[in-house]
Amino acid sequence: MKEIRWHGRGGQGAKTASQILAQINLREGKFVQSFPEFGPERSGAPMRAYNRISDAEIRVHSAVYSPDITVVVDETLLEAERPWEGLQDGGTLVVNTSCAAEEIRERTGYAGRIVTLDAERIAREKGTGFANIPMLGAVAAVLGTPWQLVEEEVRETMGKRISAEMLAKNIAALRTAYDAAKEATDDR
Amino acid sequence: MRKVMTGHKAVAEAMRQIEPDVVAVYPITPQSEIAEYYAQYVHDGVVHSELVPVESEHSAMSACVGAAAAGARVMTATSSQGLALMVEVLYIAAGMRLPIVMALANRSLSAPINIHCDHADAYLARDAGAFQIFCESAQEAYDYTLIAQRVAEHDRVRIPGIVNLDGFTLTHTSQVVEPLEDEVAKKFVGPFQAVHPLLDVDHPVSWGTFAMPDYYFELKRAQQAAIEEAAGVFLEVQRAYASLTRRRYAGFIEPYRMDDAERAVVVMGSTAGTAKVAVDALREKGDKVGVLKVWLYRPFPYAEVAQALAKVRAVAILDRAFSFGALGALYSDVAAALAHSKLRPTLANYIYGLGGRDVTVDQILRAFAELKEARPETRLRYLGLRE
Numbered sequence: 001m002k003e004i005r006w007h008g009r010g011g012q013g014a015k016t017a018s019q020i021l022a023q024i025n026l027r028e029g030k031f032v033q034s035f036p037e038f039g040p041e042r043s044g045a046p047m048r049a050y051n052r053i054s055d056a057e058i059r060v061h062s063a064v065y066s067p068d069i070t071v072v073v074d075e076t077l078l079e080a081e082r083p084w085e086g087l088q089d090g091g092t093l094v095v096n097t098s099c100a101a102e103e104i105r106e107r108t109g110y111a112g113r114i115v116t117l118d119a120e121r122i123a124r125e126k127g128t129g130f131a132n133i134p135m136l137g138a139v140a141a142v143l144g145t146p147w148q149l150v151e152e153e154v155r156e157t158m159g160k161r162i163s164a165e166m167l168a169k170n171i172a173a174l175r176t177a178y179d180a181a182k183e184a185t186d187d188r
Numbered sequence: 189m190r191k192v193m194t195g196h197k198a199v200a201e202a203m204r205q206i207e208p209d210v211v212a213v214y215p216i217t218p219q220s221e222i223a224e225y226y227a228q229y230v231h232d233g234v235v236h237s238e239l240v241p242v243e244s245e246h247s248a249m250s251a252c253v254g255a256a257a258a259g260a261r262v263m264t265a266t267s268s269q270g271l272a273l274m275v276e277v278l279y280i281a282a283g284m285r286l287p288i289v290m291a292l293a294n295r296s297l298s299a300p301i302n303i304h305c306d307h308a309d310a311y312l313a314r315d316a317g318a319f320q321i322f323c324e325s326a327q328e329a330y331d332y333t334l335i336a337q338r339v340a341e342h343d344r345v346r347i348p349g350i351v352n353l354d355g356f357t358l359t360h361t362s363q364v365v366e367p368l369e370d371e372v373a374k375k376f377v378g379p380f381q382a383v384h385p386l387l388d389v390d391h392p393v394s395w396g397t398f399a400m401p402d403y404y405f406e407l408k409r410a411q412q413a414a415i416e417e418a419a420g421v422f423l424e425v426q427r428a429y430a431s432l433t434r435r436r437y438a439g440f441i442e443p444y445r446m447d448d449a450e451r452a453v454v455v456m457g458s459t460a461g462t463a464k465v466a467v468d469a470l471r472e473k474g475d476k477v478g479v480l481k482v483w484l485y486r487p488f489p490y491a492e493v494a495q496a497l498a499k500v501r502a503v504a505i506l507d508r509a510f511s512f513g514a515l516g517a518l519y520s521d522v523a524a525a526l527a528h529s530k531l532r533p534t535l536a537n538y539i540y541g542l543g544g545r546d547v548t549v550d551q552i553l554r555a556f557a558e559l560k561e562a563r564p565e566t567r568l569r570y571l572g573l574r575e
Contacts, residue, residue, distance in 0.1 A: 019192075022362050026192050034192070035361035038304060038544060057364075059324075059461035061357050062548040 001054035003064045004139065007083040008073035011043040013132030017073075018049040020136055024145060024153045025053045033058050046081055053143070069142060072096060073119075073135050084110040092142050094181070096120060096131050101184070115142060115184045117177055126173035133170050137177035142185050147178060190366045195326040195358035198365045199265070199291045199351070200225035202333035204235055205373035209260035209380075212240035212251035216270040217303045218355040219293040223265065245270040249277035249288075256286035257395040259385025261341070264288065267355060268295035271309045275316060281348045282317025283411060284396055287340035288348040291333065294457065294508075295355040296543045304544020305355040307457065308509040310485070311517050317411055318348035319418045320486040322456035326363050329353040331435060332483075334368075337377050338425045344417040346383065352485075354458040356544065368433065376432060419487045440489035442481040443496050445471060449478030451559040452497065452533075454522055455506040456482045459540070459547050463506075466552035477556055482518070490525040497526060502534045502559040506571070508541045515568060534562045540571035547572065 004021070008014030015036045022034035030053050037048040050064045070087045072095045077083055084093050091112050095104050096119040104114050119134035133154070140150045154174055159167050193201070200222050203211070211230075213223045230239045240255075242248045245266050256262045266274060271292060281288050297308040310320060321336060323329040329351065336349040353359055368376070384393045399407055419440065430437045444464050446452060453463050460481035470477045480496050480503075482489070497503055505523075507516025514520065519537035526532050538555055541547040551571040558569070 019362055022192050026190065026364065031364050032192060033361055033363050035356075038356040038360065060465045060549060061354075061361075061458040061462050063546050065548070 001052060001056075001058065002069065002143065003067045004051040004053070004069045004071065005064045005067040005083070005086075006049040006051075006071045006073060007077045007081055008047055008049070008132070009043075009077070010041055010045045010047050012073050013130050014047065014071075014073045014135075015049045017132040017136040017139075018051050020153060020157050021051055021139060023157060024140060024150055025051075027149045027153055028145065030054060031056060031058050037063065046077055067091060069094060069139060071135055071139055073131055078104070078107060084108045087112065092185075094135065094138050094142060096135055113185070115181050117180055117184075119177060122173050122176050126176065127169045128166070128173045134173050134177035137174040138181035141178045141181035147175070150174065150178060190364050192362050193326065193365050194221070194360055194362050195323075195329045195353045196221040196293070196360070197225060198326040198330035198367070199333055199353065200229070201367050202330050202373070203263055204229050205368070205370055206261070206263065206334065206337050206377050207235045207374075208237055208263040210238045210240060210252070210255035210262045211264060212242050212248045212255065212262070213264050214242050214245045214248045214266070214270060216245070216267050218295060218359045219265050219267040219270065219291070221359070222291055222293070245273040246277060249274040249281065252288045253277060253281050253284065253286060256281070256288055257284065257385075258387045259382030261380035262286075262288045263290065263337075265291040265293070267293040268297055268303075268309045271313055272297060275313055278313060278316045278318060278348060280396070283407070285346040285411070285414060286348065287346050289333070289336045289340050290348070290350055291329070292350050292352050293355045293359045294352050296509075302543040303355070305357050306508045306542045306544070307352070310350070310352050311509045311511065313350060314486065314517060316348075317415060318350050318486070319345075319415060319422070319484070320350045320352060321483055322352045322485055323358065324458055324460045324481060326353075326358055326361070326365050329358060330365055330367055331429065331433070331437070334373055334377055335422070335425050335429050339418055339421050341380060342417075342421045342425070343381075343383070345414055345421050347411070347414050347418060349418075352457065357458045372432070376429065415487050419484065419489065422484055437483075440482070440484040440492050441496060442483060444479040444481065446478035446480060446496060446500075448476050450476040450501045451503070451556055452478045452480055452500045453504045453506055453552060453555055454480045454482065454493070454497075454518065456485060456518065457508065459506060459508070459552075462547055462549055463552045466549045466556065469549065470553070470556060475556070485518075488521045488525070490521075493522055493525040494529050497522070497533055498529055498531050500533045502536070502562040504536045504538055504555040504559055506538050506540050506555070508539075510539060510542075515566070534564055536562050536565075536569055537567075538569045538571050539573075545572050
């Protein structure tokens with residue numbers, strides 16, 4: 001079983017990304033859980049969301065304390081929340097930042113794999129505005145999920161809610177992030 | 189087909205397939221989403237139910253009672269304070285033998301105010317005369333909503349039914365659920381047959397009558413007979429559902445790795461799943477441990493619980509609410525079940541997970557560790573409490 005913990009701020013779409021990821025994993029035939037940290041939902045306040053992905057039925061119902069992957073959607077949480085705490089030594093820390101991985105390693109002291117991605121910039125350049133979708137692409141790449149399943153699910157889920165033009169922009173942002181994270185993951 | 193959905197969506201899907209004539213509901217966290225989903229179905233014309241947007245839960249249950257007596261198939265849903273406000277009328281629904289089925293998205297009771305999960309609301313309704321089922325997963329919440337409807341409406345039963353699902357932990361967690369096809373679900377639940385409906389003006393009847401000391405006792409005795417009947421009917425309906433779906437549902441309780449267990453926990457709701465993970469971990473190390481999950485809480489399956497625990501050396505009973513001034517409610521039931529057993533395990537009672545305190549595998553492991561040293565005692569223990 002793989003466990004993922006997302007760190008974001010209310011309104012950044014970490015919960016949405018976590019839910020779309022669960023749908024993607026279902027397409028792979030996995031058992032999944034996706035849930036936010038249950039509490040007051042306030043725009044801008046630190047929040048967490050969780051995923052579990054398994055080949056067998058998932059029975060545990062607690063929060064995730066020792067994730068395989070920690071996703072930091074908002075870089076300012078690196079200092080505020082210490083999101084790498086509990087992250088497994090052989091895990092992956094995925095950070096939305098313009099900094100290089102080695103700089104994040106210095107700031108966090110995390111010895112495992114670090115994948116950095118400037119999701120803000122990707123979202124800005126592709127015209128989508130939200131970092132959550134590029135971060136979703138990065139996590140899917142780190143998990144080794146086939147691109148086709150990622151694209152299919154995002155087209156289906158987001159296609160119902162947004163225009164064809166905006167969907168195309170989101171798919172482009174997703175693909176850019178997926179490829180960048182795949183490259184960064186394969187490097188090590 | 190397997191889908192990803194929350195516990196709330198799973199319950200709403202079952203309600204859509206049941207398509208009751210009347211749904212009277214008032215929103216409260218965490219239950220609100222059920223009301224929202226159902227309102228959407230009504231708005232979209234997906235169902236032809238009459239949605240009654242009442243001004244309180246007292247009114248919700250009152251509308252349910254009126255509609256059920258009139259001859260309608262009726263459902264509702266609530267949580268916490270909403271159930272507290274409903275309880276007065278829930279007793280009336282049970283006394284009038286009205287088969288109203290409701291989802292209870294379990295949440296703590298005030299004060300202090302808290303929106304998160306525990307079982308204080310279910311315990312509050314314990315003696316109301318409704319049968320109660322507890323669910324481990326969103327899949328179970330879906331399945332047991334369909335099952336509850338058939339149990340409640342069975343002519344030997346005709347009492348309200350409550351399907352408990354842990355607030356947030358199940359209601360707001362997206363997980364894999366495999367619902368039935370609409371036609372299959374509808375066929376399983378079957379058409380509704382009203383009994384002596386008020387609106388049948390050709391056969392006038394009285395509902396909600398007065399009973400003096402010369403009849404009240406006998407009527408309440410008949411009500412006890414009805415809820416006892418619910419046990420047998422539950423088994424029949426559960427068996428039919430299991431053969432239809434191939435789900436492994438068999439009995440009032442679900443024993444997990446109990447065959448040679450020396451230590452066990454008894455638990456209801458989503459924590460049963462977390463306890464199974466703890467048991468798997470201990471079994472890897474050779475410890476003989478198991479979980480006894482209670483599906484049917486009311487009527488309580490005394491004989492089956494006693495039999496399942498007869499050969500166990502020590503048992504921890506986990507209550508997700510206080511029964512203030514007494515030991516836990518589930519503990520008291522399990523202790524009563526074992527009162528006449530020759531081989532009695534040593535019992536320990538834990539209060540856990542109040543107000544949404546996260547329930548972890550480590551907490552269950554601690555209970556199992558403490559059971560090694562368990563001595564007969566009459567006191568409460570706690571899991572996950574800072575002291």
